[in-house]
Amino acid sequence: MWGKEERKLFTEVIRSKWFGFSVGLFLLLLILPFFIPRFYVYILALIFVTSLLAMSLNLVVGHGGLFQFHHGVFYGVGAYTVALMLKKTSLPMWTGFIAGPILAAIIGFIIGWFCVRLTRLYFGMLQISLGSLIWAIVFRWYSFTGGDDGIPGIPMPPLLSSLKSSYYFILIILILCLIAMYMILKSPFGNTLQAIRDNPQRCEAVGINVKRYQLIAIVIATFFAGVAGVLFVVLERSVFTELLFWVLSLEIFIMCLLGGWFTFAGPMLGAGIIVALRTFVGIFTEYWTLILGIMLILLIFFLPEGVMGYFQGIFKPRTRETTKGGNR
């Protein structure tokens, strides 16, 4: 379990300059709920949930190079699974929390199995199609999923009854998932995945089963999206069909773009910016999507590498070249 590779990775992490910053941020987030109003605690928790979702998407989009256009479906599946299990069955509450991500990963496997046979845009279009099928079922199955009314008032275990305890639960799960994702990306599997993104033909030629790797990546990413869905239910105690709609999926895409595709933490930054902006702009105007659209155009024109990518480009222009230069 704790072999040489892991030890090496561990010391690498400890020594990196981001480590101190991350630990500091984590400690700050731990004590913050005692000093800020309830509303901000809620917004922070929402940012955590959305961050996890954006990070899971970036596993396949930024690091895997796949056009995962309908990632929101898996988020919704995770959320709906836990919601239905808590509301309609008398199973122990925690089983729903485990079933959500697992069902999301199963759906991810099924949809991914169809999609990986195709490439790029065809992949994306097929995924939108199959994802919309799930949306249509949830939208129409009034007796089971509540249709477009959604499911309000989901009971929570007593441990998660207050906002503060939900906040800590979400934060801890987020940190665990981030560590897991980081280890996945630094593992041989992660390296292979990024190699496939950069040059699928060459990977195919050296004997890598490209499609299998992509499928595994999709399953992992959809699992984490399911976790994000569960955390959403923990925070909101309700689910609605917008979670599975394609507009949300593309919004997550924007978060990844805004933060920076090729960075690890970029999507979290993007999610934070978008959620915070939506909340505070929403106070002043109802035309939030107009602002989001204008922001996206500005981003495409002036900052295609994302905020994080931009700053990395300023501070260390060399590293990018050494990591990506080999495959021109």
Added chain:
Amino acid sequence: MDFSAFSSQFLVGLSRAMILFVVCAGLSFVLGVLRVPNIAHGSLYMIGAFATFSLTKLIPGSAGFWIALIVAPLLVALVSLIAERALFCHLYQREHLMLLLFTFAISLILGDLVKIVWGAEYRSVSAPALLKGSISILGASLPRYNLFLLIIGPLVAMALWLFTNKTKIGKISRAAAVDREMVGVLGINVSWVFASAFVIGCYLAGVGGALVAPIASITLGMGHSLIIEAFLIVTIGGLGNMWGALVGSLIFGLTQSLGVLFWPQFAIVFPYVAVVIVLLLRPKGLLKSVW
């Protein structure tokens, strides 16, 4: 289930398929030439419907609808021309993903602009006097407007065929769909070919919006639900293939309306199931993709 119910659902499905075809042919045309799934297509369709609403309010009598049928798509084409020349044409060198996200941004902006101009209420347009009432065909009574759609659909298909096969610009855009570098090498201004293809595609979205106005409630969300259907249709038809869009629209429209006969609550699911079956058998669509 009696025969008249079946034939009435069949004809309604067919007329619904005609509207879908008009919209999807536009989407497919843009996909073929520019290779960008234009997410804003649904919003342009919505603008077409809202513009039809305003024009019929502005011009009294049944003349309003006929004028709107011509003017509203032109307005949509104008909007798309502005978006293309002002912003989109600077992005052709970029990655495809950026182009796609750009069209998403346009759809977000247009969605809110529609909200600012027309508000969030439900609107409806009444069909012109000539097309009111219904007639009976095959033992079923069919609204005259649906009959009108059944005539318009093939007309649009024919016009498109003539355009892409007989006119110079149509031929050039077909060539650009296959090999855009070669078209550029031959000294043709590819940027304008792209612009005209984009505008023509969006014009068709406007036509679809104007056509759907009398038989649907015009709302803010109509573009969002349509674009998914349109994506499915062009995917099962073969990306960029206009006849594929026709086949896909027929499959989609008919499964949806006939599904109502079997399982009303889940009629919306039938077309999606049909799509999944088609894609299982032919992952790249029924007809040959231009890519």
